[in-house]
Amino acid sequence: MQIPLVDYLVLGDDPHLQANECADCGARFFGRRNACARCGGRSFNPVRVSDTGTLRTFSIVYRAAPTVPTPYVSAIVVTDDGTSVRSNLINIDPDPSKISLGMRVKLDTYVVGTDDDGQEAVAFGYAPA
Amino acid sequence: MAQDIWVLGTHMTAFGRYPKKDAVDLAATAALGALDDGGVSITDMDLLACGTLFQAAAGMGQQVQKQIGQTGIPVYNVSNACATGATALRTVIMAIRAGEAEMGLAIGVEQMGKMGLLAGSTRKEKNVYEPSGRYGAVMPIDGILGTDTMPGVFAQAGMEYANDNDGVGFEQFAKVAQKNHAHSTLNPLAQYQGEFSLEEIMGSPMQSYPNTLLMCCPTGDGAAACVLVGEERFAALSREQQSRAVKISASVLTTDPYVESGHMQPDVNTLTRNAAQVAYEQAGVGPEDISLVELHDCFATAELIHYDNLGLCEPGGAGDFIDRGGPWRDGETPVNVSGGLISKGHPIGATGVANVYEVATHLRGEAGDRQIEGANVGLAHVIGLGSSCGVHILEKSGVG
Numbered sequence: 196m197q198i199p200l201v202d203y204l205v206l207g208d209d210p211h212l213q214a215n216e217c218a219d220c221g222a223r224f225f226g227r228r229n230a231c232a233r234c235g236g237r238s239f240n241p242v243r244v245s246d247t248g249t250l251r252t253f254s255i256v257y258r259a260a261p262t263v264p265t266p267y268v269s270a271i272v273v274t275d276d277g278t279s280v281r282s283n284l285i286n287i288d289p290d291p292s293k294i295s296l297g298m299r300v301k302l303d304t305y306v307v308g309t310d311d312d313g314q315e316a317v318a319f320g321y322a323p324a
Numbered sequence: 325m326a327q328d329i330w331v332l333g334t335h336m337t338a339f340g341r342y343p344k345k346d347a348v349d350l351a352a353t354a355a356l357g358a359l360d361d362g363g364v365s366i367t368d369m370d371l372l373a374c375g376t377l378f379q380a381a382a383g384m385g386q387q388v389q390k391q392i393g394q395t396g397i398p399v400y401n402v403s404n405a406c407a408t409g410a411t412a413l414r415t416v417i418m419a420i421r422a423g424e425a426e427m428g429l430a431i432g433v434e435q436m437g438k439m440g441l442l443a444g445s446t447r448k449e450k451n452v453y454e455p456s457g458r459y460g461a462v463m464p465i466d467g468i469l470g471t472d473t474m475p476g477v478f479a480q481a482g483m484e485y486a487n488d489n490d491g492v493g494f495e496q497f498a499k500v501a502q503k504n505h506a507h508s509t510l511n512p513l514a515q516y517q518g519e520f521s522l523e524e525i526m527g528s529p530m531q532s533y534p535n536t537l538l539m540c541c542p543t544g545d546g547a548a549a550c551v552l553v554g555e556e557r558f559a560a561l562s563r564e565q566q567s568r569a570v571k572i573s574a575s576v577l578t579t580d581p582y583v584e585s586g587h588m589q590p591d592v593n594t595l596t597r598n599a600a601q602v603a604y605e606q607a608g609v610g611p612e613d614i615s616l617v618e619l620h621d622c623f624a625t626a627e628l629i630h631y632d633n634l635g636l637c638e639p640g641g642a643g644d645f646i647d648r649g650g651p652w653r654d655g656e657t658p659v660n661v662s663g664g665l666i667s668k669g670h671p672i673g674a675t676g677v678a679n680v681y682e683v684a685t686h687l688r689g690e691a692g693d694r695q696i697e698g699a700n701v702g703l704a705h706v707i708g709l710g711s712s713c714g715v716h717i718l719e720k721s722g723v724g
Contacts, residue, residue: 198453200468202460224587226459233582251585252487254479255533256471263467269476269532271484271589279585281470291494291533296487307468311451316462318469 200307200318202226210304211246212319214278215239223278246302247324248274253296255289272300272321285320299324326421327555330569331718333362336548336681339515339669342435347379347547351433352391354547354674358429359392362551363565366393369551370425373400375412375432376673378439388431406622408432409676410577410706410714413550417575420554427557432678433547434671440543470588475532475540475623477709481592482534482625485632491643492628494534498525499646500624501539501666507653508663510694515544515669539624541665548677550684566723570684573701574606574717580710590709592626596633599715603703604635607717611635614657614717615699616686618679620707621664627651631659634705658696661686676714679704687720 199206203225205213214223219236223244230237253270268284285303287293300321307318335357337350351374359365374385385399404411409432416428453462466472471480486492502522508514520528520538528538558566578599580591604610611634619634621627628646631637636657637645645651651659662668662682665675683702685691700720707713 198455198462199460200462201465202455222582222584232586252480252484252589254471254476254483254535255530256467256473256476257529257533258475258531259467259471259473265467267467267471269471269480271470271480271585273585277584279588281588283468283470296483308453308463310453314453316453 197315197317200316204319206317212244213241214244216242244278245274245276248272248300250296250298250300253284253294270321283320286322329417329420329572330553330558331550331572331684332553332565332569333358333551334681334684335361336513336678337546338513339544339546339671342545347433347435348387348391350545350547351388351431354549355388355392355429355431358549358551364551367395368427369397369429371398371416371419371428373402373412373415373430375402375408376434377403377408404712405708405710406672407676407706407708407712407714408673413677414575414577416552420552427553429549429551430677431549432674432676434673435545436543436671438543473532475535477590478623478626479532479535480589482629485629489640496643496646497534497539497624497628498522500627501525503652504621504660504664504666507661508667511663511668514663514667515542516667535623535625541622541670544669544671546669546671546674548674548681550677550680567721568688569721570687571719572716573719574603576603576715578713590711592707592711593633595711595713596630596707599713600634603715603717609701613701614703615701616658616661616696617703618660618662618682619705621660621666622670661694661696676706680716683718687718
């Protein structure tokens with residue numbers, strides 16, 4: 196049994212991210228919404244976010260809360276449909292010489308933990324494409 | 325046309341660690357110092373605004389009154405992340421402009437000790453995963469879906485600038501810290517006053533690439549205060565008070581407007597650009613007229629991008645600006661001659677008042693060893709993540 200780490204990750208045979216798109220202006224958001232931060236619109240449609248994109252910015256984090264494993268590569272990716280996504284870069288060395296701004300990346304998923312009922316939490320990250 | 329507002333008196337404690345004092349002691353020291361500096365007393369104040377972040381629920385303003393004078397005036401306790409101090413100043417300025425006060429006291433204070441600020445959450449395994457919160461998360465996402473750590477968030481802001489502009493990288497960011505540490509050696513109020521080579525800065529422990537330890541501000545304790553006065557009361561002051569007063573020619577607070585990426589990472593640029601533009605218009609000056617800038621260098625990556633956001637360099641040219649020494653104290657526009665947050669320290673609530681203290685002290689010609697000669701216009705900038713940006717432009721008194 197698997198459960199997504201966050202509700203905007205859709206699991207199954209074809210894991211992908213799902214955004215809430217403002218019905219009035221098209222602005223995209225993840226997570227629960229009250230209204231649109233861009234235009235104030237109140238209705239949203241679920242849309243699939245492109246799996247591929249480019250690396251907009253990153254940091255290699257060495258110091259974090261004690262329970263967070265380090266180092267990890269934090270990133271903002273802009274998907275090919277123009278949606279900004281915050282996640283980790285995965286399957287890459289945490290070494291600035293191996294990471295280039297603008298590099299192509301692709302969504303991937305992995306098991307991040309298992310609870311006492313044996314339920315697996317599945318996270319997403321972006322790997323070099 | 326809004327009436328002119330003046331900084332009549334100002335004071336700050338040295339920033340550092342005060343294990344034997346509490347925040348009320350620090351705030352009272354700054355407040356009494358500012359009153360004395362302005363030649364006025366607590367009984368002259370019509371209003372008190374007190375900014376603190378981590379003790380925002382403690383009624384800090386009233387606690388200070390109980391130490392320095394309970395005159396029954398209204399107190400506004402304000403909290404606005406790292407823009408808390410600037411917000412306290414704005415509160416008094418708005419009250420004077422609205423005609424509800426003629427003179428008021430703005431205090432910023434924070435006592436942080438050695439508290440860690442790495443993240444808002446720790447990862448705690450639940451026995452059974454259950455979605456909760458706005459994102460339906462089954463566990464804390466910090467460190468899995470990117471970072472919530474401040475060094476990391478501001479590292480990403482800097483790397484985004486590096487993505488968009490040539491000539492910006494680890495070395496340029498490190499040069500910012502080299503400058504601010506060097507500047508701090510002249511400031512007895514700075515928490516740290518050590519100078520470091522570029523190699524030492526780049527080789528110090530990496531916190532969040534490209535920010536090393538020496539490129540991050542410390543936590544700490546401190547307070548700063550300003551007595552502000554409106555036109556009418558100013559006109560009745562002595563010649564000496566008037567000549568030492570510093571005019572606030574712009575006071576602006578903005579928040580971050582919508583940008584596409586804003587739902588995933590804080591945008592620290594647009595609100596700074598907006599605040600700067602309005603402030604320059606209010607003051608009737610441009611970046612080229614500014615004698616010195618105190619800006620929000622919580623991390624070296626942040627300072628670099630604000631050179632561009634505040635118009636101190638040509639668009640996209642922040643890397644070249646630091647490379648050619650533009651923001652050094654003998655450069656084109658001296659930036660953070662106090663040592664900045666990186667070395668002077670960053671007791672959060674105090675910061676937005678302390679940078680006004682710094683600029684005012686230079687405009688009065690009273691900054692001692694670190695004086696920028698001939699300073700006549702200065703700019704103070706803070707950003708609170710989330711976000712709020714405060715910009716104040718100050719001018720030397722024309723009264724001789």
